[in-house]
Amino acid sequence: MTKSFIVLCFAVIIALFCAIAVEANEANNSNEVVNITEWLGCWKGEWTFLEANMSGKLVLTIMEITSEGKGKAILYTEGPASYHNKNQPARIEVVGNRLTVEVFKFIVYQFVREGDELQGDGIGGVRVTAKLRKNK
Numbered sequence: 001m002t003k004s005f006i007v008l009c010f011a012v013i014i015a016l017f018c019a020i021a022v023e024a025n026e027a028n029n030s031n032e033v034v035n036i037t038e039w040l041g042c043w044k045g046e047w048t049f050l051e052a053n054m055s056g057k058l059v060l061t062i063m064e065i066t067s068e069g070k071g072k073a074i075l076y077t078e079g080p081a082s083y084h085n086k087n088q089p090a091r092i093e094v095v096g097n098r099l100t101v102e103v104f105k106f107i108v109y110q111f112v113r114e115g116d117e118l119q120g121d122g123i124g125g126v127r128v129t130a131k132l133r134k135n136k
Contacts, residue, residue: 036065039094043118045132047077054079058130060101060118062092069094075103081125083107 043060056078065071073090077083083104093100099118101109107124116134121127 036067036069036094039065039071039099039113042135043132044135045118045130047079047122047128047130049126049128051126056084058132060090060132065092065094073101075101 040062043062045058046055047058048055057076058078059076061074061076063072063074071092071094073092074087075090076085076087078085088103090101090103092102097113099109099111099113099120101111101122103124107122109120109122109130111118111120111130111132116136118130118132118134120130122130
């Protein structure tokens with residue numbers, strides 16, 4: 001064996017180990033869910049659409065979250081649209097302190113949790129801000 005062949009083999013082995021380490025790190029980060037049971041329950045607050053000077057109640061009831069951070073919830077949004085003022089089933093995903101709530105595939109809220117408070121934005125035709133507090 002030549003010296004350059006040995007160096008090439010060594011470089012390939014190092015590259016493979018690096019690729020495996022990067023994949024493992026990404027898998028660990030993408031599934032980072034912190035104490036799932038603390039997310040369960042009822043969160044109440046308000047959404048605001050500043051451009052039209054509109055706001056309304058927002059109630060999120062998180063019923064189930066798997067160990068992978070995916071779950072089911074019910075979202076009640078007070079407002080003028082046809083899908084408002086009724087309970088709507090929602091899919092949720094929790095990663096770390098972030099919560100994504102999806103209703104009808106076109107209404108998506110992105111929240112960040114700090115203690116018993118969720119704050120974030122929602123998009124469903126218009127962009128709104130929302131702030132919720134967990135009921136105890």
